[in-house]
Each structure stands twice: as structure tokens, then as C-alpha cells.
Amino acid sequence: MSNPADDITALYAKAFRDFGTLALWNLRPAANPTPDDALAITQPLRTHGRMEGRRLAEQIEAACHTAHHAGRASAAGATLACCDFTQSTIQF
Numbered sequence: 001m002s003n004p005a006d007d008i009t010a011l012y013a014k015a016f017r018d019f020g021t022l023a024l025w026n027l028r029p030a031a032n033p034t035p036d037d038a039l040a041i042t043q044p045l046r047t048h049g050r051m052e053g054r055r056l057a058e059q060i061e062a063a064c065h066t067a068h069h070a071g072r073a074s075a076a077g078a079t080l081a082c083c084d085f086t087q088s089t090i091q092f
Helices: 004-019 035-040 042-048 050-073
Strands: none
Touching: 004 035, 004 042, 004 050, 035 042, 035 050, 042 050
């Protein structure tokens, strides 16, 4: 099982490597990206990164979600009911 923080860092670096000039041209990459840093680039990836950028944004969100739950699961008696995916919003 991989470390969620390493996954986030790798996906974040991939986003800037593959989509830096297309979708993230106005952003500076963080040296040690946090899940919040990674989530901050998902909207530009979705908007300007074509389908490949959209897929990468989904991977980043999933990695951040996993990291969030890994931190919550480590607390005694933690539940994973913080996220409700029953209603989704699609923006056009």
C-alpha cells in the first residue's frame, strides 16, 4: 500500500510537468505540496487541461480523499462518514 502523501506529491508534480504551460501557467508549484495545495490546482486542470487534465484532477482528488481518511482512521473510534457522495454537482 502506498503512502497517500507520496501519491499526492507525485500527482502534483505530474500536473505541473504535463499541464504547467497549458493549465497552470499562472501558478507556482509548492516545494512540499499539501493536500490543500493539490486540491487548489484541480479546478484549472479541469477547466484548461482537456480530458487528460480532468482525469488527473480526479486522481488528485481521490488521493487527497484517501489521505484525509487515513488521518481520520488513525484516531480511535473515527468514522468515515464525513463525505456524502449521494449528491453530485456538475458544472458546465
